[in-house]
Amino acid sequence: MLENKTPSKTAISELGEFALIDHLTSSFNLKHKTSVLGIGDDAAVLKFGKDETLVSTDLLIEGVHFDLSYMPLKHLGYKAVVVNLSDIYAMNASPTQITVSIAVSNRFTLEAIEEFYQGISIACENYKVDLIGGDTTSSTSGLTISITALGSVSKKQISLRSGAQENDLLVVSGDLGGAYMGLQVLEREKAVFKVNPNSQPDLSGYSYSIERQLKPKARKDIIELLDELDIKPSAMIDISDGLSSEILHLSKASDVGFHLFEEKLPIDPEVIGICEEFKFNSTTAVLNGGEDYELLFTISQNDFEKIKNHPLLTVIGHAIDSKGGCQMINGIGHQIELTAQGWKSF
């Protein structure tokens, strides 16, 4: 029953992650009054009291999502929490609690797991969330991490993926491509180390990008800023799989198209330098790189004056009629259709 004995059976990789979730869960209906929104956004929306409760969950597998040869366990614990909190912020909400479950093989000592929990603890302090539960078990191979984050937001403040309107501005926080290029640097150093175990990695000149990869930020500050500026994004998502993939998610959920302007893409000078060194197109790093955990959102044109020239926010495009699809417009006016080539685990 389990082994793929019959060649006509379908390999999971044929679908990809998002189509797989859609396929598996499309027949599930919501029965409870408290279930406001199920699968399909950054977090589920529940209604237990006056405010909405958000729930988001991630499963991280060693060898698929992280490589412990260059990811210290403390950073991994920190990042695993941050990645989940980012999904809650992407609803324009505040995270409040997390559960953390881990499965560990006997390769890990107690001291190693303590380091991991130190990272969890620092993330809980920095983002003011409570660790309220979890499960701890052995595994037959490697480390598996499952984190569920809860958060809360008032109904009128919540930003789903589905609210973007034609002509809304497309805005991104911070800069993009750094986490991916940081990963390329780390992978290169790992390869060098394999050949020559006595080599000392020289990571100076790459510190910003490596920090983007090893110790990403969830943009709590942007949610607070939007609140101060009295802006409620019409739609929002966090950038975990690459800008291209996230724009397509907003497009599908909101039934709009997008024009994205290549020359507006915010990229740190260090990241551009690494791209040149690696002979890697920096636009590709931004579109398909992923793991930047910046926020991508749409706002009404009426809100433009409020964010104009803000150093943390960049208008990179606008929503168009859905028939126009999602297009990137380059420096000479050519349109290139966006495709989802973000990070895939399958």
Place this chain on the structure above:
Amino acid sequence: MLENKTPSKTAISELGEFALIDHLTSSFNLKHKTSVLGIGDDAAVLKFGKDETLVSTDLLIEGVHFDLSYMPLKHLGYKAVVVNLSDIYAMNASPTQITVSIAVSNRFTLEAIEEFYQGISIACENYKVDLIGGDTTSSTSGLTISITALGSVSKKQISLRSGAQENDLLVVSGDLGGAYMGLQVLEREKAVFKVNPNSQPDLSGYSYSIERQLKPKARKDIIELLDELDIKPSAMIDISDGLSSEILHLSKASDVGFHLFEEKLPIDPEVIGICEEFKFNSTTAVLNGGEDYELLFTISQNDFEKIKNHPLLTVIGHAIDSKGGCQMINGIGHQIELTAQGWKSF
């Protein structure tokens, strides 16, 4: 950093699961008003509205928690949900939502994963819970399942592990030991099949115990019954690791001891028969077997008349002063101290 190069470092197996969780999480404090109770009961207790919200999570690893050579995927999906819901019922609460995350290796076809989700779907229907989210990813080996369940209960109805008082009666639902002996039968058939792949397993006469192992029930009916009988258990826990281990949890959380009477232990005749066939002590199956997912709870003696002779409930002992410890009293009046020899993943 990761490999156990220094022999003085501590192996995780030296602590065991519960001490490990205590050790790793003891320095975490609850900061939010909405976090009522964190780690240490069957579920965390949160306060988002008028009622309490419960959150419980489990991580299940192939080769540690389940064996797909005799566990059909549909049953596995069903059981994975039921096991989590049982934790919510053990708070005297009703489950409302679940998230399901899976990591699957390329050994699994889409059709296999569909079967797994069919089991999830049937459990959601039977227990009236909504699937609201999850994550789907690839794994380097085998199947990993992470489920988080949410539920709700009014503050005055909630039953923690910590409320048992001296002289309270110790009550268990249903019967015990079946899931463990069902597993022994399945393991034997697997061993036979390995020697002779053409053998047809003869499982007649074991159907009750095998169903207890492959398709356990969460005791929704008992929570409804207690409500009808107007009984609020002073303390409650579900039996996942064996009666002995769960009694010790109640003892520690409530600071009481227990007297347990061996001759009162509810065991199905089929289970007694299998124990005889396997030359296995039936009391040991009950005390240490686990996975029965019955509810173990304490009630005031004043409530005794309400449950007396009820076919689904058995009084198996009572709470004593904590100095007395936890003792099983056998047919000839000997006291045997209970120890936690339940199922351990480490």
